Amino acid sequence: MRNLQQKLAIARGEQPAELLFKNARLVNVLSGEIHRTNVAVDDGRVVGFGDYRARRVVDLRGSYLAPSLIDGHFHVESSMLTAPEFARAVVPHGTGAVVIDPHEYANVLGLDGIRYVLESSKKLPLDFFIMLPSCVPATPLETAGARITADDLRLMIGDDRIAGVAELMNFPGVFLGAKSELDKIDAGKHKCVDGHAPGLRGKNLNAYVLAGVRSDHESVEVEEAREKLRLGMHILLREGSTERNLAHLLPLVNAHNVQNCSFATDDKLAGDLVNEGHIDHCVRKAIRLGLPPISALQIASINTARHYRLQNLGAIAPRFWADMIVVDDLKKFSVRQVYKKGVLVAENGEFLGWIPAKIGSPRGTMNLRYQPGDFAIRAVGGKKIKVIVIVPQQIVTRTAIVAPKVEDGEIVADTKRDILKLVVVERHRATGNVGVGFVRGFKLNRGAIGSTVAHDAHNVVVAGTNDADIRFAIQQLERMQGGQVAVANGKVKAALPLPIAGLVSDRPLPEVVRGIADLNLAAHALGCELAAPFMTLSFLSLSPIPALKLTDQGLIDAVKMQRTTLFATA
Amino acid sequence: MRNLQQKLAIARGEQPAELLFKNARLVNVLSGEIHRTNVAVDDGRVVGFGDYRARRVVDLRGSYLAPSLIDGHFHVESSMLTAPEFARAVVPHGTGAVVIDPHEYANVLGLDGIRYVLESSKKLPLDFFIMLPSCVPATPLETAGARITADDLRLMIGDDRIAGVAELMNFPGVFLGAKSELDKIDAGKHKCVDGHAPGLRGKNLNAYVLAGVRSDHESVEVEEAREKLRLGMHILLREGSTERNLAHLLPLVNAHNVQNCSFATDDKLAGDLVNEGHIDHCVRKAIRLGLPPISALQIASINTARHYRLQNLGAIAPRFWADMIVVDDLKKFSVRQVYKKGVLVAENGEFLGWIPAKIGSPRGTMNLRYQPGDFAIRAVGGKKIKVIVIVPQQIVTRTAIVAPKVEDGEIVADTKRDILKLVVVERHRATGNVGVGFVRGFKLNRGAIGSTVAHDAHNVVVAGTNDADIRFAIQQLERMQGGQVAVANGKVKAALPLPIAGLVSDRPLPEVVRGIADLNLAAHALGCELAAPFMTLSFLSLSPIPALKLTDQGLIDAVKMQRTTLFATA
Helix, strand or coil: CCCHHHHHHHHCCCCCEEEEEEEEEEEECCCCEEEEEEEEEECCEEEEECCCCEEEEEECCCCEEEECEEEEEECHHHHCCCHHHHHHHHHHHCEEEEEECCHHHHHHHCHHHHHHHHHHCCCCCCEEEEEECCCCCCCCCCCCCCCCCHHHHHHHCCCCCEEEEEEECCHHHHHCCCHHHHHHHHHCCCCEEEECCCCCCHHHHHHHHHCCCCEECCCCCHHHHHHHHHCCCEEEEEECCCCECHHHHHHHCCCCCHHHEEEECECCCHHHHHHCCCHHHHHHHHHHCCCCHHHHHHHCCHHHHHHCCCCCCCCCCCCCECCEEEECCCCCCCEEEEEECCEEEEECCEECCCCCCCCCCCCCCCCCCCCHHHHCCECCCCCCEEEEEECCCCCCEEEEEECCEEECCEEECEHHHCEEEEEEECCCCCCCCEEEEEEECCCCCCCEEEECCCCCCCCEEEEECCHHHHHHHHHHHHHCCCEEEEEECCEEEEEEECCECCCECCCCHHHHHHHHHHHHHHHHHCCCCCCCHHHHHHCCCCCCCCCEEEECCEEEECCCCEECCCECCC | CCCHHHHHHHHCCCCCEEEEEEEEEEEECCCCEEEEEEEEEECCEEEEECCCCEEEEEECCCCEEEECEEEEEECHHHHCCCHHHHHHHHHHHCEEEEEECCHHHHHHHCHHHHHHHHHHCCCCCCEEEEEECCCCCCCCCCCCCCCCCHHHHHHHCCCCCEEEEEEECCHHHHHCCCHHHHHHHHHCCCCEEEECCCCCCHHHHHHHHHCCCCEECCCCCHHHHHHHHHCCCEEEEEECCCCECHHHHHHHCCCCCHHHEEEECECCCHHHHHHCCCHHHHHHHHHHCCCCHHHHHHHCCHHHHHHCCCCCCCCCCCCCECCEEEECCCCCCCEEEEEECCEEEEECCEECCCCCCCCCCCCCCCCCCCCHHHHCCECCCCCCEEEEEECCCCCCEEEEEECCEEECCEEECEHHHCEEEEEEECCCCCCCCEEEEEEECCCCCCCEEEECCCCCCCCEEEEECCHHHHHHHHHHHHHCCCEEEEEECCEEEEEEECCECCCECCCCHHHHHHHHHHHHHHHHHCCCCCCCHHHHHHCCCCCCCCCEEEECCEEEECCCCEECCCECCC
16 A cells, blocks of 8 residues: 555544545444444545545535445446446446456457456456356357366466456356366365356255355345355345346345345346446345345445455445445435545546546457358258247247248248247357257347347357348348347348457447447337347357257257257157 | 365265254354254265265254354463363363464564464364464563564465464554554455554544554443444454453444454463353353344354454355354353364363374473572662552552662562562573562562563563562472462462463363462462452563553553653652
8 A cells, every 4th residue: 555654644633634525424334334424535545534634525414425336246248338338337326346257258259358358447437356257168069269277267366356266157067076167166266256056956056065156146036045045155136137136035135144145237238237227226126125225235335345355345444445425315325426546436427437548459259151051941841840939038948849931942931920040150260150040039020130249159140031131130240340230131220330259349338328229129120029139139049048049059959958950850 | 175076976965974963953154044954064064954864963953053163362372271272171162263363472482482383283173273473572661582573474474374463452553654563464464464452542543444454352342342343343352361341342233233243252261261161151141141142153153254264164054164063052052062074072061072192392481590689679768669559350550659668778578568579580581681669469468479471571570578489489480491389488389380481381271270270279378369360460561551560671651651760759
């Protein structure tokens, strides 16, 4: 700490402080109470409570002063924003730090992706701490841009901003004792090791915890979360764009166990962050649902800082960074001012912070190889085909067996029955892998929609009513070096370039928010009725999630976890 | 973790566990509740909750199963027991781990003393974690056996069993920014840094915390403790042999802040440990005073483990060590059984654990040089003298100014007015330093009592009615290589050898308990009415504590922190 001796003199009251927050109602997450005091700040840190002289005084007139909020688990790529633009979105909502898992960057760019995140998230008015992705690729049934092993994790785990090893999504691998997975846990043993175990309970959950996993953010029901909490897992109460578990899980939380809970968003779109909010939304919702405000703010700050060992963050007390928010009403919980290291970085929803010069983007990632004929599927006798059926608002799918529509011996989309062609083209290493299948649920009546965001391998995925538009969509995605696009009759209806890893925009926040909205409008104009058609599209390749998925390796039976044929055997 | 894959198979229920605790009421300090379950244990660790097969079953029939208890701050030398014999005393009371500050060993033996503690506390059914003493010597006004600097701390801080830097007792040095003290804090910055700041409040306390001190165990009043808690200090609720702050501080504790509190004993005599108990006594008392049992047990286990980062200790959950206690009634809180890594190590107060082979004692530490005439004080005209006045049950003293009793031109003890001669002889490096003064409060009517336990430098201290018995007492202490002794008319009335650093007995627990009792009886037979005469004696040299003290360097004005004369100036 530079000038510690000088700061001690300020704390002793012998010299004036830089800044004094007078007449605060301090939300003290350490003593678990709200009390009136003045808070002196110097050189970015809190130096003391009490009656201090200061060169500048902010009279809070009884408003609440609380520690800045912390997100315990977030994939920054889900916002499609760079780290600086993400900061621009969430800092006005009072966020001071995020623990992120750059799982998507890592699937596309490997260690280079993690390094890009580390570099691009420096020197912002928002602290980024990084959990190292542990499941790249997600499964052998999709072709990602990289593979990350325990040795790779060991290379990076020592960095000060690396908080540990991210969610061990291959939970059967862990509880069955697969050496590759236990090695990854071992790599993180001196830091945090996050879990991801939806629905896992009983003995297999015991084994998962015994292996060394110490958190979970996937509980949907309170009894599942209670079992995990009893086993010592830190429980992240998730409230993202689509997965919203907070209200369900809140009955679990009380003053005796609150220290083992954090808030997390996991995945949240740029527009939702701007409009609904970030962790402030979680605090608002929790208080509205009856949680004592002091508990809600502990969950939003100190608990997360302690679990992930974020030094001098998560509370307002001497030596802590002066990361603080001003709130006028704890019930409404609307963040009026946000301070980062004692500097006002947002006020009344407006970002006032600094954004450092842009760093270079990582290498281009669009390496496609395909032939015009690759998307054609010849009909086989009278055989029926398997169709992926979208379940609205969920990432699971169902399977339908239907008689295909056949033209000139080829199976084609049938808009009357809402059956579109779905194509996945490998984009990382030009393998020439192309998967073709059919999907129900988009209700497009013309054109195609495509995306290079396609969990978890992030190949090109396109759903369309005809091969020409599918091809056109792919060409547009190539031209943009990745992105999302809606096309019809050889025309672009809307497009959002995502040139950074094919996942993230290089444009400012408002443009990205508008771009996403335009895409949705365009898809709706093509007949789609889904709330978030591109998000739905992006999950159709996620091979570990039931029931039927399509990757670059073909149709995947995601229950049996193996490739399957398009044609139904029955 | 050896055989992790095999243990996972046991957790999955595919193989029987070593041990199953059936029908437990589990005191779950993680989920903050008490719930019924079975707990499976294998290879020293908890592997899971649930319905497991096991090679051995312990049916608890609804008794409580709680994590073993942890002492957050203790000076093991205060028990006068070696680490193994201390384990024998406290394991039957349910203690599973202690965080110790070997401050006395370090004052006598320096780094060798710390190394001796590390070595002698291994492989016991009680885990010792060590905070590195930060204040050796306590002040320049007494001659200790060693000096420990920040560089010394850096030498040892990396050891797995070193939890951090112990109490920064030189709190003015810290808040005033003395480089030596800030360097010591810096040495501990990646581990814990304990405080010791009796009565410190306001701006100087802010500075003390800002410097990096993160705990305190010296609060006497609840408002002092509240201020410290608000500043982010971990509060150790102390309940030792003499300092008993638990009842006073308990009103501070509630479910919203309990995570920031621990129990500690600081100093506790062997007999008190055996008869009254250890941390179990704190739990009993806290529950009796109205604290919810779950909170009391969190304070006694997980809170301390987390604060001091004791891996896999402080709770019952998979991967945690199977350090557990069985209690039949939470109100009475009498520990029936104690398990260490799944092995029964105490039952119904009886120690059943293992004690490894004795390790070699450290070098002898009695290096005295003095002349027969050193203890004589010639009277100066009609000048009055300053007398140290004992305040019963406290370590502070007062000062009296009295006319001395003079015989043959020399000032002598005056038993009629309860004025004894007090002698301190430096014993570490044969400097020949001898301090002579007078003390009121012992009420000896003949003989002398002496001790080589004499905080913090642990020189020889003797209070006596005549020089012959004082000399005889010193000779006996030399002969025993340190200890405590009561003599009269050239005869030993009681003696407890403390050959390990002059602080600790090499004998088994019962002999030490009896030895201490015999010493007290002997002192009482000589006329003393104090409850713990040798403890009182041992604090008369502690130069940082007001008001008047005697060290090997002479009479100390412990308010002004400087040497003073025996003769009153007035």
